[in-house]
Amino acid sequence: VARLCVCDLLVAQCDVNCCCDPDCSAQDFSLFTACSVPVVTGDSQLCSQKAAVYSLDVEANPPERIFKLIDQVNPSIFCIHATNYEQALYLKSPEIPTPENFDQLLDKFGGATFSAEHDSWNLDTDAQNPPDANETSRYEYGVPVQTEDEFLRLPSPVVSSWCSDANPAGFLVNQATKCIRSVSVEKCDSIQALSMLFYINSSILAVPKSSQMVNITVQSIVVQSLNGMRTLLSSSDVLRLPMVLDELCINAVLGVNYHITHTDTGEIIEAAAAFVLGAISKEALSIEQSFEISFTQENTQPVPLSGNPGYVVGLPVRAGFQPQGYPFPAAFLSNKHSQLTILQSSSTQDCLAAQGARAPVLFGYNMISGCKLRITAAMKCQPLAQTLLDVLKGQSFPEYVASFGNSQAQDVLDWVPITQLHISEQMISHTLQSSCQIPVSLGIEVKWTKYGSLVNPQARIVNVTATITSTTLKQLPSGRERIIPITSSVVFTDISSPAEPSYKAWPTINIKLPFDFFYPFV
Secondary structure, three states, X not given: OOOXXXXXXXXXXXXXXXXXXXXXXXXXXXXXXXXXXXXXXXXXXXXXXXXXXXXXXXXOXXXXXXXXXXXXXXXXXXXXXXXXXXXXXXXXXXXXXXXXXXXXXXXXXXXXXXXOOHHHOOOOHHHHOOOOOEOOOOOOOOOEOEEOOOEOEOOEEOOOOEEEOOOEOEOOOOEEEEEEEEOOHHHHHXXXXXXXXXXXXXXXXOOOOOOOEEOEEEEEEEEEOOOOOEEEOOOOOOOOOOEEEOOEEEEEEEEEEEEXXXXXXXXXXXXXXXXXXXXXXXXXXXXXXXXXXXXXXXXXXXXXXXXXXXXXXXXXXXXXXOOOOOOOOOOOOOOOOOEOEEEOOOOOOEOOOOOOOEEEOEOOOOEEEEEEEEEEOOOOHHHHHHHHHHHHHOOOOOOEEEOOOOOOOOOHHHEEEEEEEEEEEOOOOOOHHHEEEEEEEEEEEEEEEEEOOOOOOEEEEEEEEEEEEEEEEEOOOOOOEEEEEEEEEEEEEEOOOOOOOOOOOOXXXXXXXXXXXXXXXX
């Protein structure tokens, strides 16, 4: 990986901000503002691999480049342990059965299972991973969150539904798991997985392989009764340990929700845990535990989801725009809630006073709102038209809508572009010079379909059209006024099943095919 450089594009020339470019000198590095490719890795499916990390020391005079070769650990249990099976590194033509080799191939591959040659494997990983390798100075995506004893555990089902405590929590990997834990009321006070201490007694390392510790604080404690009723305790300062009381095991951990706060440089600064404690009856042989972990960067607000994955009726439609230079819809979206919005009706019904008031578009809810505009002869056409357009669309109308309720900004295919149309309604005017064209309505049509299994279909948005309707007004005489209505509307259309026709015929769906759908045929 030290010889790989994906940003080295110019031959025998130094690429700007390409910290791995061998053509760059120390003088070139001193002029860099940042490393465009800070980390270079090989195969992401390896359990452990080398990574080349590049950074700039801006405090040095002059600034200089810093290069580190580190080991990266894959938190997934399904990973490649070693790539020293030579037969897997190239395509080998299969041996064609013939009358001469048929018996030999049958003996080798005719059973239910067969294995490769044992002498082709080399499991001497100590040579590949020297113990003195430099460790990373920050957390990166997917790296296990380290604690003072090993790593932060997030119990989960591995093969069966039973809980396994060997699942590490990966940095920036939001997870939610449920599993079954075997219990015994008589021994509940000695089962570690039922105690709050098991989940908070190990401090988290602020950065990997460091001495700086971050203690896990108790954020809240909710107590659940045998009938499922939950009560939030007013104080979470006192630990409640499991104990046997009247043939019940009380204060047993039923759920843990971790929340990790980190900096933009990959350093963990806060860790909190919210607990759900409950009682276990003597007849119970097992309980279901739930675990969740989420990550939030400091000084930022987490973006709420509107479903997982499909939209939930009544939750906001998520929207955003794609700033120039970004390959995907950005994380900073149309407003602070990253939602598609329309004009919010007010009690005064004054369009000029309602400017800036917006209402979120809720999935599945057809909506209509509006206001009234008082036009006088003194009003200028162009400023009035722009003001009304801002009232209808808002200050920053989004360009994209998330097709799923949990679509992430970096998932390009999960964002549907908003098609914007403009329609003009002509009115009778004596002279074209005295007319003014202004927008009077915004109509948004959201087409969605049921996606996935028929048993549990998920709502997916496939098309969004925003239509601005303008009208042409004639110039008013001096001293005259006119009031016109301004409206906004949202309509949701389910296109997963065609409408029943009134006549007996095959149902049709009116869709527009891509221009190259039948290529190379005409």
